[in-house]
Amino acid sequence: MTLRGRTGIAAVVLVLLAAGFVQNAAGAADTPPKTLHKVGDHWTAWDPPAVPPDAPDAQVHIVVPGDTLWGIAGKYLGNNYLWPQIWEKNTYILDAHWIYPGDPVTIGAQVAPVEQLAEQDLGGAAATAGGTNPDGTPIEERPPLNVDTKVVALAPLGTEDDIYCSGYVGDPDEQFGYHIAGSEYNGMSPQLSGASGGGYGSRGTVFGADTVKYNLTVGDIVYVDGGMAAGLSPGIVYTIVQPLELVKNPETREVVGRLYQYQGRLRLLTVQDQLAIAEIVQACDSIIDGAGLKAFVPEPVPLGRRTGLRPPNVPVSAEALADDPVILRSKDNLVSLGEDTVVFVNLGADSGAAPGDLYTIYRRNVGNKPPLVLGELALLSVSPRGAVARILASRYPIYVGDKLEPK
DSSP states (O other), X not given: OOOOHHHHHHHHHHHHHHTTOOOOTTSSOOOOOSOOEEETTEEEXXXXXXXXXXXXXXXXXXXXXXXXXXXXXXXXHSOGGGHHHHHHHOTTOSOTTOOOTTOEEEOOOOOOOHHHHHTSOOSSSOOOTTOBOTTSOBGGGSOOOSSOOOOXXXXXXSOXXXXXXXXXXXXXXXXOSEEEEEEGGGGOSOBOOOTTTTOOOBOOOTTSSSOSOOSBOTTOEEEESOOGGGTOOTTOEEEEEEEEEEEEOTTTOOEEEEEEEEEEEEEEEEEOSSOEEEEEEEESSOBOTTOEEXXXXXXXXXXXXXXXXXXXXXXXXXXXXXXXOBEEEETTOOSSBOTTOEEEESOOGGGTOOTTOXXXXXXXXXXXXXXXXXXXXXEEEEOSSOEEEEEEEESSOBOTTOXXXXX
């Protein structure tokens, strides 16, 4: 896009205003995309699909100024908290904080009202007397289940930060295609030449590196060790990853993998032949040179219907817990864990685990006493070797090594 003179500047301002940069309810917005292009009759940072001419209005919403995914979910689905489901249907939107007037948003989901759900038999709720069960027995003879069958509204099981500022357990020797190869601050140290005797050389810092800023954050300009020759292009967003220590199963002491911490995100601004210039657009922690880069993949926060904890007087048997997964580590390497703590567990995608799954947390008891019911957690993000989870409730302090049983 080439704009010249005052008219061009005014056009850019109008585009930015018309884009309706309104913060989504998911949390604080990142720096907005800086590269806009025209698609049809409007400006956008994304590559939206064409809208079929026969698409029903109830299934496709055209964004207008002031729209957010939060508001669109409330309008079409009757629940603002269902916005991640709409984002998941529109994968061309690379950052849920920024949507543009004129872009199409596919709804593609329907939600049954709570009143309608309450009328359904949820596996333990009372049914109309005088009828029969699927097995032919009278309804009044069916024993009630010792579970909470109260219908509750869908709600997020965590936050965006729980996912995007956590990490994953991966291969111990995972290799990254690209890395942060330095920042603008590397060139800011004074270079005082003294070739003709008694002069000064390059002056480093207390960190021993030739930089005036060691910990990088949002807005800082960095360099990526890849360019056009590697297929990079402006606008691509990468997650910044820092390898940490090996993670072992606390029971068997076998290595499960290595912990890789998400530090934030960056967006490529300019791509040269062998190098790219990028801006850090989101930071979870201090970012340093050398961190690895993985392509950013949006992950909606899973939704669930919260019910009460498993009754402490009806635990599973100790034998049932023998081969169950365990809590491997907390996000912040804490010892005593409780409600809202983010943890890593050895439940990988290969085991059939999926975001939104709920697990009761147990601890083996002493002697022949039954296992202790400690709390409950929900899986938020699942990778091949493990999952990120959030503790939703706890009766007592929870520790690494405590067992997990599907709820």
